[in-house]
Amino acid sequence: MAAYLHRLHHIALHVRNVDKIAHDLVAKFKFNLIAVRLTEKSRQLAFRGGSAVFIVNERLHYPLLSLNGGVVSRLGCHSPSVQDLSEVRSPAVRTVTNNRINTENNFLYDVQSNYSVDTACNVCFEVEDVERTFGVLRNQGCDFLVPPTHVQDDRGVVFYSVVKSVVGNVCHTLIDKSKYRGAFLPGFQDVENVRKNGAHVDESPPSPISHFDHITYACPRRSTPDVMRWYEKHFGFERFFIDRDEDINEGYVLDQNGIGLRLTAMKYWKCSEVGLKLPSKTKEPDCKFVIAESLPEPGRNQVETFLEQHEGAGIQHVGLYTQDIVSTANTLAQAGVNFFAPPPAYYTEVGKQQEILDAGHAPELLSQHGILLDTDLRQDSPDSLCHHIPAENKRYLLQVFTQPIFAEDTFFLELIERRGASGFGEGNIRALWRSVQAYMESQEVKPEEYSLESATAQTRQH
Numbered sequence: 238m239a240a241y242l243h244r245l246h247h248i249a250l251h252v253r254n255v256d257k258i259a260h261d262l263v264a265k266f267k268f269n270l271i272a273v274r275l276t277e278k279s280r281q282l283a284f285r286g287g288s289a290v291f292i293v294n295e296r297l298h299y300p301l302l303s304l305n306g307g308v309v310s311r312l313g314c315h316s317p318s319v320q321d322l323s324e325v326r327s328p329a330v331r332t333v334t335n336n337r338i339n340t341e342n343n344f345l346y347d348v349q350s351n352y353s354v355d356t357a358c359n360v361c362f363e364v365e366d367v368e369r370t371f372g373v374l375r376n377q378g379c380d381f382l383v384p385p386t387h388v389q390d391d392r393g394v395v396f397y398s399v400v401k402s403v404v405g406n407v408c409h410t411l412i413d414k415s416k417y418r419g420a421f422l423p424g425f426q427d428v429e430n431v432r433k434n435g436a437h438v439d440e441s442p443p444s445p446i447s448h449f450d451h452i453t454y455a456c457p458r459r460s461t462p463d464v465m466r467w468y469e470k471h472f473g474f475e476r477f478f479i480d481r482d483e484d485i486n487e488g489y490v491l492d493q494n495g496i497g498l499r500l501t502a503m504k505y506w507k508c509s510e511v512g513l514k515l516p517s518k519t520k521e522p523d524c525k526f527v528i529a530e531s532l533p534e535p536g537r538n539q540v541e542t543f544l545e546q547h548e549g550a551g552i553q554h555v556g557l558y559t560q561d562i563v564s565t566a567n568t569l570a571q572a573g574v575n576f577f578a579p580p581p582a583y584y585t586e587v588g589k590q591q592e593i594l595d596a597g598h599a600p601e602l603l604s605q606h607g608i609l610l611d612t613d614l615r616q617d618s619p620d621s622l623c624h625h626i627p628a629e630n631k632r633y634l635l636q637v638f639t640q641p642i643f644a645e646d647t648f649f650l651e652l653i654e655r656r657g658a659s660g661f662g663e664g665n666i667r668a669l670w671r672s673v674q675a676y677m678e679s680q681e682v683k684p685e686e687y688s689l690e691s692a693t694a695q696t697r698q699h
């Protein structure tokens with residue numbers, strides 16, 4: 238029996254310095270700061286775009302006073318000013334683990350990450366019953382980093398526990414907030430409340446991001462079956478076939494023209510008891526998970542670069558869903574987001590140009606920010622995520638990939654818009670791969686000298 242996952246609650250990042258990433262999420266990626274937790278030992282900031290929430294955790298090695306001039310001063314016009322947040326103290330909470338008041342954990346709803354590089358490493362799911370889920374998973378041999386714990390304030394109580402996954406440093410906070418009436422989580426100060434108590438701040442505009450579409454793990458070669466088994470057994474994930482001819486054991490393999498990538502995707506159902514067979518109409522898929530591993534090809538590639546610079550497996554990228562990728566990419570680019578662009582020939586190749594035109598898009602517009610368009614490999618799939626499929630058109634998806642958002646060539650974000658396509662476009666994956674390869678060739682850099690960082694120099698600068 239697997240755990241009952243209700244839905245994805247948030248993805249947590251652990252960074253050495255929250256300033257840059259907080260600034261980027263607000264000013265560039267148009268997320269809104271929704272809640273903060275500031276203590277002498279840690280800063281935790283929550284950002285929302287639609288239902289997509291990131292919590293950015295930073296361990297502090299200095300007292301709270303240094304907050305002045307720190308993150309909050311550079312968050313931009315839609316975030317509270319330094320004065321608003323420098324007066325914020327974590328609301329009083331009672332944290333109880335194993336019937337004892339817990340004062341040790343600096344990070345609520347997470348664990349202290351001593352990881353040496355910045356990392357996205359916790360995918361938090363809402364569950365129905367933390368104690369029960371803990372019991373089930375522990376009996377199955379899962380490793381828990383935080384046993385069932387509850388956090389209480391005057392608006393109610395939240396239960397959580399943190400389980401380690403089999404993917405590098407990735408762990409999962411399992412949380413039950415059904416007995417909590419507050420806007421976010423106990424221990425966090427809602428930014429609305431900060432505003433009401435402090436100076437006037439402009440209302441935040443709605444974010445163009447609506448939800449997390451998928452999370453992609455970069456894993457070592459031949460580790461995919463173990464990862465699949467773990468998620469199937471413990472969380473009830475099901476295989477999502479990217480291609481109908483995909484081999485069940487091999488996954489979806491791209492191994493032509495210098496691309497050596499194996500992708501295997503998994504899905505689970507939102508708000509449903511995992512494992513329960515529901516009529517397909519009542520099933521609502523949540524965020525997908527993709528496992529990427531490289532094939533034993535010579536030379537460097539995105540997955541191997543990630544593993545090296547991240548010092549192990551982990552979350553390589555997160556797909557952010559937007560209803561209008563052209564407008565969102567434009568807004569983000571104007572705000573300073575740099576996207577990877579495919580070779581210019583991508584938009585003038587006869588086949589691709591026609592494909593873009595048939596889908597009702599202008600190749601010139603897509604080329605401005607490196608947006609890729611691909612027809613879904615699963616044209617006859619009955620479980621499409623999009624409900625508005627133009628009968629005359631094939632189902633397709635649009636994607637654009639950002640440069641890594643941390644100092645290392647590791648974690649990046651993706652914008653994705655689906656027009657009836659529920660899978661992942663082979664052409665887009667090839668184009669992304671090639672955008673890195675093309676730079677290597679144009680610069681005549683030997684593969685072993687190549688770094689993703691240098692490749693980003695050729696991506697579009699805004």
Ligand SMILES: O=C(O)C(=O)Cc1ccc(O)cc1
Nearest residue numbers: 453527529539540661666669
């Ligand atoms: O297309 C996507 O968003 C994927 O998740 C597939 C993918 C996985 C890993 C890569 O390095 C590139 C593409």
